[in-house]
Amino acid sequence: MDLSGKVAVVTGAGRGLGRAYAEALAAAGAAVVVNDVDGDAATGVAGGITAKGGRAAAVVAPVGSAEVAERLVDTAVKEFGRLDVMVTNAGILRDRVLWKMTDDDFDAVIGVHLRGTFTCARAAAVRMREQGSGGRLILVSSPAGQRGNFGQTNYAAAKAGVVAMARTWAMELARANITVNAVVPVAATEMTKTIPAFAPVIEEAERTGRPFPDWLRRDEGLGTVEDVAPLVVFLASDASAGVTGQAIGIGGDRLALWAHPKEKAVAFADGGWTAEAIAAAWEAGVGADPETYGIPAPGNPVPEAPKTTEAR
Numbered sequence: 607m608d609l610s611g612k613v614a615v616v617t618g619a620g621r622g623l624g625r626a627y628a629e630a631l632a633a634a635g636a637a638v639v640v641n642d643v644d645g646d647a648a649t650g651v652a653g654g655i656t657a658k659g660g661r662a663a664a665v666v667a668p669v670g671s672a673e674v675a676e677r678l679v680d681t682a683v684k685e686f687g688r689l690d691v692m693v694t695n696a697g698i699l700r701d702r703v704l705w706k707m708t709d710d711d712f713d714a715v716i717g718v719h720l721r722g723t724f725t726c727a728r729a730a731a732v733r734m735r736e737q738g739s740g741g742r743l744i745l746v747s748s749p750a751g752q753r754g755n756f757g758q759t760n761y762a763a764a765k766a767g768v769v770a771m772a773r774t775w776a777m778e779l780a781r782a783n784i785t786v787n788a789v790v791p792v793a794a795t796e797m798t799k800t801i802p803a804f805a806p807v808i809e810e811a812e813r814t815g816r817p818f819p820d821w822l823r824r825d826e827g828l829g830t831v832e833d834v835a836p837l838v839v840f841l842a843s844d845a846s847a848g849v850t851g852q853a854i855g856i857g858g859d860r861l862a863l864w865a866h867p868k869e870k871a872v873a874f875a876d877g878g879w880t881a882e883a884i885a886a887a888w889e890a891g892v893g894a895d896p897e898t899y900g901i902p903a904p905g906n907p908v909p910e911a912p913k914t915t916e917a918r
Contacts, residue, residue, distance in 0.1 A: 618696030620647025
């Protein structure tokens with residue numbers, strides 16, 4: 607993929623997945639604005655890109671506000687003349703179960719993931735529409751946003767919202783030739799190490815220095831951050847011009863297209879439904895095959911939806 611002449615912004619690019627995205631885009635020829643709240647990390651990644659002959663600039667700022675979003679776009683235009691790709695990757699975790707999650711825990715995660723995606727995408731869309739040559743919005747979601755995950759009310763809600771925004775903006779920006787897609791990555795990072803399902807596997811690989819086994823890379827779709835970056839390069843390229851409004855998963859050896867929510871089963875009652883009629887028809891009708899939920903632990907099936915619900 608040749609991205610020569612293209613200019614990209616990557617938020618949260620100081621480490622982990624964001625760093626992999628920035629370095630892969632630069633290796634493909636794009637100029638990159640490296641954003642991170644950690645100044646040493648941002649300048650280190652940008653410096654590493656330029657040391658290899660690439661073009662990069664660092665912006666040290668927390669995403670979320672309109673001012674920071676506009677600063678990122680302005681830096682791309684000032685340093686490299688234009689903006690073609692916005693990758694909204696920045697994120698934080700404040701994991702707690704519902705009854706222990708504070709307002710600050712919720713607001714902090716929503717502010718970075720959801721509001722940060724909104725403000726950065728909006729600023730990028732304004733610039734891309736002004737340029738008149740199309741563009742790419744690549745929004746980073748998560749399996750937690752697709753399936754839910756224990757202890758991640760704030761994160762799962764934000765990541766589900768990211769995919770919803772991708773679908774909406776794909777419609778709104780189609781006439782401007784701006785594609786919008788959500789990436790659903792799974793990789794070993796400092797963030798995923800905080801998730802109980804993945805922590806032991808990642809720590810074992812780090813301790814022994816051995817690569818992840820084939821069953822983990824293929825069956826669970828868990829690999830390195832470098833395994834994920836090629837999807838971002840593809841979505842930034844001209845080859846993906848016909849791809850928009852999609853949620854695309856990648857990790858390890860696995861590439862997947864996530865289904866959009868749709869009606870799975872439908873029933874009708876003349877004149878409408880009463881609560882009693884719904885109860886009578888549920889298990890043998892619409893609710894006969896309930897959906898699963900939650901991210902499965904490595905090697906384990908997803909939890910089954912309960913047949914009955916008891917108050918707890």
